[in-house]
Amino acid sequence: MPRARDRRLGPLDWLAAAVLFVVFLAVYAATLAPGLSHPAGDSHEFTTSAALLRLARRTGYPLYTWLAAAFVHLVPAGEVAYRANLFSAVLGAAGVALLYLVGRRLDCAPLPAAVAAALFGVTTTFWSQAVVTEVYAPNVCLLALTLLLLLRWADRPQAVWRFAAFAAALGASLGTHLSNLGLAPAMALFVLLVDPGIVRRGRLLGAGLAAFLVTAAQFVWLPLRAHTAQFPNPAPDTLAGVYQYTLGAFAHLRFAYPLGEVPDRLAVYVSLLLENFTPAGVLLGMAGMWALLWGRPAALWLVLGLHACAVIPASQLAVPDLEVFFIPGYVTWTLFVAAGVQALWGTLARAGGIGRLARAALAVALAWWIGALGQTSFAANDRHLDTAAGDFERSVYEVLPRASRLVVQPGVFGQAARYFQDVVGLRPDVAVAGALGGPTLAFDPPLFSTVPVTGGRLAPTFPQRTLPPDAWYVPVVLGNRQGLVLWRAQPRPAASMVTHATPERRLDWWVDGVALVATTIEPVRHAAVPRVHVRALWQADGTVRPFVSTRVGETTLETHELGLGVLARYLADVGPIGRGLFVEEFDLVLPSTLAAGEHAFSIGVTRVAETGLTVEWMEVGRVVVD
Amino acid sequence: VSSSTDAASRTWWLRVAGAVVLVAVQLAGAWVYRLGTGREAALAAPEAATLLRWRPDVTGTIEWHGDQAFTLSAERGLQTIRLAPDTVVLRGAARTGLTALRPGIPVSVWGPRAGPRGIAARAILVWAPED
Numbered sequence: 088m089p090r091a092r093d094r095r096l097g098p099l100d101w102l103a104a105a106v107l108f109v110v111f112l113a114v115y116a117a118t119l120a121p122g123l124s125h126p127a128g129d130s131h132e133f134t135t136s137a138a139l140l141r142l143a144r145r146t147g148y149p150l151y152t153w154l155a156a157a158f159v160h161l162v163p164a165g166e167v168a169y170r171a172n173l174f175s176a177v178l179g180a181a182g183v184a185l186l187y188l189v190g191r192r193l194d195c196a197p198l199p200a201a202v203a204a205a206l207f208g209v210t211t212t213f214w215s216q217a218v219v220t221e222v223y224a225p226n227v228c229l230l231a232l233t234l235l236l237l238l239r240w241a242d243r244p245q246a247v248w249r250f251a252a253f254a255a256a257l258g259a260s261l262g263t264h265l266s267n268l269g270l271a272p273a274m275a276l277f278v279l280l281v282d283p284g285i286v287r288r289g290r291l292l293g294a295g296l297a298a299f300l301v302t303a304a305q306f307v308w309l310p311l312r313a314h315t316a317q318f319p320n321p322a323p324d325t326l327a328g329v330y331q332y333t334l335g336a337f338a339h340l341r342f343a344y345p346l347g348e349v350p351d352r353l354a355v356y357v358s359l360l361l362e363n364f365t366p367a368g369v370l371l372g373m374a375g376m377w378a379l380l381w382g383r384p385a386a387l388w389l390v391l392g393l394h395a396c397a398v399i400p401a402s403q404l405a406v407p408d409l410e411v412f413f414i415p416g417y418v419t420w421t422l423f424v425a426a427g428v429q430a431l432w433g434t435l436a437r438a439g440g441i442g443r444l445a446r447a448a449l450a451v452a453l454a455w456w457i458g459a460l461g462q463t464s465f466a467a468n469d470r471h472l473d474t475a476a477g478d479f480e481r482s483v484y485e486v487l488p489r490a491s492r493l494v495v496q497p498g499v500f501g502q503a504a505r506y507f508q509d510v511v512g513l514r515p516d517v518a519v520a521g522a523l524g525g526p527t528l529a530f531d532p533p534l535f536s537t538v539p540v541t542g543g544r545l546a547p548t549f550p551q552r553t554l555p556p557d558a559w560y561v562p563v564v565l566g567n568r569q570g571l572v573l574w575r576a577q578p579r580p581a582a583s584m585v586t587h588a589t590p591e592r593r594l595d596w597w598v599d600g601v602a603l604v605a606t607t608i609e610p611v612r613h614a615a616v617p618r619v620h621v622r623a624l625w626q627a628d629g630t631v632r633p634f635v636s637t638r639v640g641e642t643t644l645e646t647h648e649l650g651l652g653v654l655a656r657y658l659a660d661v662g663p664i665g666r667g668l669f670v671e672e673f674d675l676v677l678p679s680t681l682a683a684g685e686h687a688f689s690i691g692v693t694r695v696a697e698t699g700l701t702v703e704w705m706e707v708g709r710v711v712v713d
Numbered sequence: 714v715s716s717s718t719d720a721a722s723r724t725w726w727l728r729v730a731g732a733v734v735l736v737a738v739q740l741a742g743a744w745v746y747r748l749g750t751g752r753e754a755a756l757a758a759p760e761a762a763t764l765l766r767w768r769p770d771v772t773g774t775i776e777w778h779g780d781q782a783f784t785l786s787a788e789r790g791l792q793t794i795r796l797a798p799d800t801v802v803l804r805g806a807a808r809t810g811l812t813a814l815r816p817g818i819p820v821s822v823w824g825p826r827a828g829p830r831g832i833a834a835r836a837i838l839v840w841a842p843e844d
Contacts (some may be wrong), residue, residue: 126774126786215789280727355768357742373742376735384727391734407772408788466829470790483783541817569776569786634816636777643784646777646816676760694780695811699796701780 094242100191102200108184111208114461115217120470122168122477123503124219125568128408131476131502132317134159134171134220138510141315142308144499145336147323149308150229150262151222154178167510168477169579171220179224183208185231186418190425192238193379193386193569199432202453203425209461210417212410214468222263223411229260230267230418237274241385244282247294254295258302265333269400270415273392280385297439306333307655317496319523343405352402359410363417364424365460372420375427382426394419428453472680476503478616479566483537483573484513485615486564491533494553497523504537522551529555534576536560543656560602562651563619564674565637567644571676572651580657585667590624596705598692601633601649602626604668608688608708616689617677617712623690624668625649629658636691636702637675639710644675646693677712770832775814783814784821793831794822795811804839813839 123131129144136143137155158177159170183204190200207213216223233256240249257274260267278285283290309332313324323332344352361369379387397415404412435449436441480503487493495501501521507513520528522538539546540560559580564573590605604624611618621637627649636646650657654669691704749767772793773787785792802809814820814837824835 108745126788128788155795207787211789350745350748350791351767353741357746358749358768361746373739376739380728380731384731387735390730391738409768411788457724463829468790473790487787539817569774632812643779646775646783648815693777695814697811698798700778700782700783700811700814702778 094192094194096188096191096644099197100188102618103197104184104187107187107201107204107208107214108180111180111183111205113175114465115179115214116173117217117472118214118465118469119169119176119218120172122166122172122474123480123506124153124172124470125471125476125502126570127476128219128221128502130220132499133222134168135506135510137171137174137220138167138506139315140312141317142312142320142323142428143176144317144320144656146265146333146417147306147309148222148262148264150259151225151691152308153262153305154225161658166644168220168506172218174358175217175220175224175690177188178228180208180226180339182227182231185228185235186421189231189234189238191421192235192242193425194383195425195429196432198450198453200425202428202457202568205457206364206368206424206460207417207421209457209464211464211467212359212363214384214464215412216411218468218470221411223414226260226263226267227414227418229256229263230270230415231259232329233260233274234418234422236607237389238386239545241277241281243290244285247291250291251294251298251532255298255302258299259305261303262305264415265336266343266397266400266415268485270393270396271340273396274390276392277385277389280388280472304533309333313682315500317498319521332366334558340405341400342403344403349402354411355409356398356402356416360374360417360420364420365456367456368420368424368610369432371425371427373427374430375423375425378426378430379423382393382442390419390422394423408641417584437490448599458695474679475566476570477507477570478676478679479564479568479573480507481513481615482505482564482566484517484639486573486674487514487517488517488533489520491535492518492520492528494520494522494528494536496538497521497551521611522553526552527555528553530558530576530578534572535563536576537572538574539570540572541652559653561653562673564676565645565647565657566676567678569645580653580661583672584653584657584670585664586624586670587667590668594705594707598703600628600631601692603690603692603705603707606690606707608710610710611674616679617681617710618674619688619710621671621673621675623671625654627669628663629654634693634695635671636693636704638689638691638704639677639681640686642678642681643691644677646691677710678707681712683712685709743809767823769838770823770826772819772821775816775821777816778814785820791830792822792835793828795831795833797833797835800824800834801836802839803836809839818843 118240132144135141136152137159140156143152155171155174158174159167162170164170164173186199186207187204190203236253236256240246240253243249258464309323313322316322321328321331323329394416397419401416416526435446484507493504495504504519508519528534536554538551545551545554545556545559554576558576558578560574560576562572563575593605594603596603604626606623609620611620633649634646635649637644650669650671687706688708688710689704691702694701694703729806735785757822771785771787771792771824773785776786782793782795785794802813804813819840822832824832827833
């Protein structure tokens with residue numbers, strides 16, 4: 088049995104952790120998305136799952152769902168989506184505080200431990216996940232807690248309850264991200280290095296195994312709530328189904344690259360590490376490895392092992408949001424940084440009077456460094472004006488006729504509409520269907536959709552069964568971010584798409600072969616979110632496909648191809664417009680964050696030349712926001 | 714930092730093995746870092762096959778056009794992509810024109826950072842299946 092020195096955390100440590108928690112909660116809250124964020128990713132589904140205790144997407148995330156559910160139901164702040172975002176901020180800040188305590192358990196002095204934790208807190212990737220509803224910030228909290236409890240056990244290896252607490256935390260962390268299971272080999276190696284005789288201690292091992300199984304048993308939630316799984320997720324209602332939902336999930340995305348590309352993939356990680364920690368942070372981490380080797384080799388093997396177990400599988404993932412999968416790797420790099428700063432700090436401490444001065448200078452330099460990185464991250468991750476998704480969905484539910492049907496994207500991407508109906512309680516009379524649900528719907532009652540449309544037809548790359556494939560998809564509402572369009576499905580083009588009437592007041596603004604002949608911009612009265620009705624008459628023969636933009640004040644709202652595909656299809660299927668004018672007509676949702684007062688409303692046309700893009704703008708009206 | 718906690722951690726072989734692994738890891742890290750900086754060279758003579766081996770600096774959907782720039786809606790929020798006369802636009806392995814940069818089209822962009830939310834595009838890969 089190895090003898091141990093118990094590194095107890097003092098009151099000052101808890102105070103410092105509390106300060107870090109408060110500071111980071113404040114900065115994350117200041118940049119928090121006020122509702123459903125855009126683009127959605129998995130965020131909208133996690134919000135809805137938490138609010139309604141539905142089964143989340145693969146791999147189920149039971150603990151995350153329960154904690155988020157408790158948070159959104161108990162914290163009376165803002166709407167549910169805001170609370171779910173705040174949950175990320177709270178557990179993200181808690182993760183930063185716990186990383187400080189982990190640093191202290193690694194024998195770092197308070198300042199190096201705090202610097203490393205704060206550095207992690209301002210890394211761009213982690214910050215981006217602490218201001219929206221996602222699992223990555225809560226997962227850092229659970230991961231840091233697991234490491235803290237493991238290092239606490241290492242100080243008294245005979246303590247059964249300490250080992251059980253660590254094992255319970257590891258099992259629990261699987262419910263915030265199942266990939267934490269991949270870190271277990273590094274933890275097992277550390278356990279063996281700390282106490283090689285552990286294999287003969289049945290009571291301790293048994294307690295650990297039991298604690299792990301108890302918390303990992305959270306996955307029983309999957310078959311119990313299988314009936315709430317959102318299609319197209321397969322329902323985990325059999326053993327094979329549970330396996331496919333958890334350990335077998337996303338098998339085609341894991342280890343997706345040939346062995347020959349391993350160096351290239353790791354280079355991707357190195358470039359991201361440099362982006363997040365800066366070269367100084369990377370050098371400090373490399374120095375910290377050697378400091379740990381010298382001071383606490385078993386801990387080096389733990390952190391290095393965790394780093395390898397986190398980074399290598401993540402680097403082999405074929406996913407578009409690769410950077411977030413490296414966050415556990417950044418957690419371990421933070422511990423290297425803590426050891427590196429500690430080595431520097433300790434060296435200066437041994438240099439007498441000059442050392443004291445140098446330490447003061449170092450502390451100032453480190454504080455400036457963290458502050459500068461924080462400023463950059465703040466600007467990059469400020470989501471407090473991110474209202475586009477909520478503005479759009481509220482407007483959609485306001486515009487839809489009574490008892491109409493709305494077809495949304497299947498799975499995680501169609502959750503915004505479900506959130507506003509199932510959680511917020513908007514328009515229960517509207518039947519919302521997923522585009523993969525089938526059977527194909529008719530045009531009566533009125534049929535609307537928010538799935539991608541190109542060229543006036545459903546996007547050819549979008550698999551769906553619910554919407555009639557040959558229908559005309561006409562824009563009705565445009566959100567103030569790209570991709571937010573409500574389409575009305577109709578069997579044939581409306582006669583009003585082309586007019587031969589002569590407008591009373593002609594603009595005749597010609598840009599690159601098309602002319603904006605006339606416009607009317609009218610505010611929509613009593614709208615929950617401010618919006619304007621835009622009617623623009625264009626003279627266009629179809630030989631050019633201009634991009635049209637809308638702008639309020641200095642804020643560009645969106646850009647679309649003239650006609651949003653309807654003009655192109657009209658020219659192809661019906662014929663040339665001749666002397667007629669093409670009518671583009673839709674409601675445009677203004678940002679709910681727009682300042683009260685009068686704003687200029689402009690239409691822009693993008694000129695595309697060999698040398699680049701330019702936009703020509705014309706003010707066509709004024710809008711007043713109350 | 715001295716510790717009496719870990720009996721195993723004081724064995725000499727643990728330090729020796731650790732030193733060997735650290736040397737190997739840090740040399741390997743330096744090597745892959747050099748590979749990473751080779752990306753710049755690849756961008757100078759872009760071919761999609763070369764570019765696609767590397768992580769794009771940002772991937773997202775084109776939101777709106779500005780002067781010599783467009784805005785991209787990415788996982789990390791809005792990014793401003795600045796164009797230069799030598800910016801290369803690719804579809805697959807072939808060069809294409811700026812007209813391929815249409816709103817709603819998913820693209821990947823390679824290039825150095827230009828401000829906290831900006832990329833100075835060296836190469837843009839258009840993911841749209843059709844023109």
